[in-house]
Amino acid sequence: MVVRGMARAFVYPRLELTRWSPLRRLVKHRAFQFMLILPNLAVFVLVLAAAFLGTPVGNRNFAIIFVWIVWWAALIVLLIPLAGRIWCAMCPIPAPGEWLQRLAIVARRPGRPFTLGLSWPRALRNIWLQNGTFLAVALFSAIILTRPLATGIVLTLFIGLALLLSLLFERRVFCRYVCPVGGFIGLYAMVAPLELRVKDPQVCVTHKEKDCLRGNAKGYPCPWMAYPGNLWRNIDCGLCTECLKACPKENVGIFLRPFGQDLLLARAPGWKGRSLDEAYKAFIMLSCALIYSAVYTGPWGFLKEWANLSDPAGFALYAAGFLGLNLIGLPGVFLIAVALARWIARAEIPLRRLFVELAYALVPLGLTGWIAFTLSFVLVNISYAIPLLSDPLGRGWDLLGTASHPWTPYMPELVPLLQLPFLWLGLAVSIGLAFRIAQQNLEDAAKARRALLPIASFMTLIVLLFQRLYLG
């Protein structure tokens, strides 16, 4: 099905999955999201039990292996690229806070929610805070990713903060503005070929009641504070399906679409356009993928020692380098590339504007960089999960008879062969996207082609750096 015309946003082919009535019935059921959350809540409880009570040995602890290898790999390699923010729909961390706010788990309870209901400060209605929380977690990743207790403390802080914010503020401000994971999921979800959108924006324009915003007997008002009538990008939607339940016009659906459509969007009603906070998220994610590749897969053992807080002076150097590359280094080099592009193209658009616009072209490359980094350790380490199914707390159990399954790296020789196609695919898509964004901003294909040269060079350099780190 091709939807055209009503808004500039939907000039791409879409296949409405929710036209299939069993799926539509399922997602409209009030227990749908709960059914997604419940198994993850059980795993989360097991993770916390293992983190606080299990063995402190990382590779024998359920919390470390199932969070940082199994979940992470599933998130980066499958869930985000294929289904965008689907994890946000099934994440157990904000669930207790939301249930408390609603005083219900699945039912649509009428009346005032159990919260002070404060509005989130206008100055923080962006993802700068998420950039900060992500950097804070990422800086200590060598500790958090290897020590079960640290993982347990961080996850407990997340759930505590989500609960506190739900008691103070309206709806899911933790997910929308604070969660360090939600920030990058949102950015990369814009690549995914799955979207929740209205079928016909014109229906929303003429529908005065706005049940999706206000809620009705069938659905809560959008927990992500989005108005589906003006929802154009996956970054703003947590796929909770409340609007799908609430819409009396049956005008909301879940669609399959070509990859990366949100990144092509230049302007749309009710959307302020590409912004610096999201641009910086693209830089931070790309920098972190590079830094992690260097620290965890590179030959520089001292970097790992520094990141691991073995030596305070070393960690201070690592922290300075880490933050410097994230906030100044990579954006700075990209700024030079954009300045060159602007000069070569004889463009009049302000440099800052072009910098922000073109930064979005780094999103596919960042995602494939993360996929390549994840592949570097997931196949080698995933077998650690097998004994943990029998002995999740490292207490000497053997529930399923797999406790003594040995560590078995799977196809380590294939890892570079899998990483390289992803990196080069990311590069090709990013260069193509940079061209389209340049066209949108320079309004001239010839200028856009000229502007592409420094941008494509920057991107190629990044891929060569990844390649050097993975292949030596």
Add this chain to the structure above:
Amino acid sequence: MEAMKGWEWLARGLVLSVLVGLPLGLWTADRAWNGSARWWIARIPESGGWQPPTLEVRAGEEIRLRVTSADVVHGLSIPGLGISVTVEPGKVREIRLRPERPGRYRVICTVVCSPRHGEMIGELVVRPPGGGPVPEIEAASDGAFLFQTYCAACHGPQGEGRVGPALNATGRVPQMDDATLREIIRQGRPGTAMPAWGERLSEAEIEALIRFLRELVREPSRP
């Protein structure tokens, strides 16, 4: 609406099952697998050594001792009871023992685990079944066992040398008299990795070791 009430109660029940039932299930599983087992957790001395440092049992009572390492590979050895096992990080080894003879048994690590490896000493106290004071144990007289326990990690199981020098016929032991060997074992070798064992080994144990070293020189394949 009624149907939704049913779903709500079902959801509440399921959440309660996860939040209460799952931890309870874990606790039950642990009881089933570990029951009355006693635990010894090995950590390098810099992080506390054997935990707990002392374990008390009653003579004649069978105990399941579950040993695990919280950091690196260790070796648990109780020379007085003839026990010596390797303990890998995060893996659980089970030792079943029924110590018949009351006394204080030294527990050591037989793998060089850290710069302060030599300080990794614990104690298994076996109390008399009817109560009363715990008698001191006579020194172990099995020099071969003492050698494997205390020396082999650095000097090799055949005394052929590893981190430490060879102690067999190819080394310098044949040139040293008993007094020199005794002094080295007691005081260690300052400036090298050889620790001072004087406070951890009794005179009788040192003598048993020296006797064994002499035999090792004569019959290199003995261990």
